[in-house]
Amino acid sequence: MAVFLSVVLLVLCACQEHNGDVPSPLDEIPLPPQYELVGAGTSALNYTPxxxxSFGIEGPEGTGIGGGGPNVGPAHEDGRPSGGGAESCCTRVPAVWQPELRLTVRWFVEKKLDGKTPGCWYKAENVRLAKYGEVMGSIWAIFLPGDRVRIMVSDGNLEGGNNANNRPADNDPYIAQGEIDHEWNRLYQ
Structure with a gap:
């Protein structure tokens, strides 16, 4: 018993000596925020020629946010978008809108359409989701001319900015500019 008490006193003294000032390697690693996630089907509209x-949506590492969607043909000659008919399952997003959340969207585009020239990966970073209420429908990727993209969550508010039937205005603050993704083009071509 004397040995046991000696070990306990030694451990307690060692803990008091450091007063908790010893940094832990875990203190230096920022943990991603935890969100309650919901899954929804993913659709696309394409206003480009x-x-x-294919396309994918990624949230911050470790959050579980993300998914992807179906291929989508070029816009119709009269300017109507193509897409909206097919849906992939599932993209996971926070059940409650998070203003600080930033996504990465990647898409593979074939601009030559000659059957010989491979397409190219594009990437938009720091993509923000427009404010949404209760997730009631699909997650939409809306591709716009100029290699731009907007991601939205259908929430049943047809008068709001989350209505897939309305083309986003060119000055919509939730449209993100894409650029050629040199890393993915090197890795996947």
Whole structure:
């Protein structure tokens, strides 16, 4: 018993000596925020003249946010978007809108349409989701001319900015500019 008490006193003294000032390696690692996630089908609308073979949506690492969607043909000659008919399952987003959340969107575009020239990966970073209420419908990727994209969550508010039937205005603050993704083009071509 004397040995046991000696070990306990030694451990307690060692803890008091450091007063908790010893940094832990875990203190230096920022943990991602935890969100309650919901899954919804993913659809796309394409207002560009290019064929989009695939796309993916990624949240911050470790959050579980993300998904992807179906391919979508070029816009119609009269300016109407293509897409909206197919849906992939599922993209996971926070159940409650998070103003600080930033996403990465990647899409593979075939601009030559000659059957010989491979397409190209594009990426938009720091993509913000427009404010949404209760998730009631699909997650939409809306591809716009100039290699731009907007991601929205259908919330049943047809008068708001989350109505897939309305083309986003060119000055919509939730439209993100894409650029050629050199890393993915090097890795996947």
């Amino acid at each position: 290019w064929y989009i073979h």
